[in-house]
Amino acid sequence: MIEIExxxxxxxxxxxxxxxxxMLVKAQLATKIAEIIKARKWTQMRAAEVLGMTQPKLSNMLRGQFRGISEAKMLECLAKLxxxxxxxxxxxxxxxxxGRVEVVFESHA
Known part of the structure; x- marks a missing residue:
C-alpha cells in the first residue's frame, strides 16, 4: 500500500x-515572472535584456534554480515588467x- 502524506x-x-x-516565495515570484514573459511572447534573450540580467541567469531562475538570485532582484524584475x-x-x-512571509498576486477583473 502506498502511504500518502x-x-x-x-x-x-x-x-x-x-x-x-x-524558497517558496522565490518560486512564486519566478512563476509570475515566467507567466508575464510567456504572455508577452518574448524570447529569453529579449526578457533578459529588459530585466538587466544574462540569458543563462534568467533561464536558471525560470527553471527553479534561483539560489543566487535575491528576492529583491526578483521584485525588481516584476517592476521592470x-x-x-x-x-x-x-x-x-x-x-x-x-510571522510568515507570503506572496499575494492581485487579479485584474
Missing part, C-alpha cells in the same frame, strides 16, 4: 530544504511564533 502547502518545507519559506510591487508588513502576532 498531506502537504503543508510548502513543498520545500515538506522536503526539509533549508530556508524553505524563502510593469507590475506594481508592494511590501506590506502586517500587525504583530499574539503568539511567540514567528
Amino acid at each position: 498531506e502537504s503543508s502547502g510548502n513543498v520545500y518545507a515538506d522536503l526539509g530544504v533549508p530556508d524553505a519559506d524563502e 510593469g507590475r506594481n510591487v508592494q511590501i506590506v508588513v502586517g500587525p504583530a502576532r499574539r503568539s511567540t511564533k514567528a
Whole structure:
C-alpha cells in the first residue's frame, strides 16, 4: 500500500530544504515572472535584456534554480515588467511564533 502524506502547502518545507519559506516565495515570484514573459511572447534573450540580467541567469531562475538570485532582484524584475510591487508588513502576532512571509498576486477583473 502506498502511504500518502498531506502537504503543508510548502513543498520545500515538506522536503526539509533549508530556508524553505524563502524558497517558496522565490518560486512564486519566478512563476509570475515566467507567466508575464510567456504572455508577452518574448524570447529569453529579449526578457533578459529588459530585466538587466544574462540569458543563462534568467533561464536558471525560470527553471527553479534561483539560489543566487535575491528576492529583491526578483521584485525588481516584476517592476521592470510593469507590475506594481508592494511590501506590506502586517500587525504583530499574539503568539511567540514567528510571522510568515507570503506572496499575494492581485487579479485584474
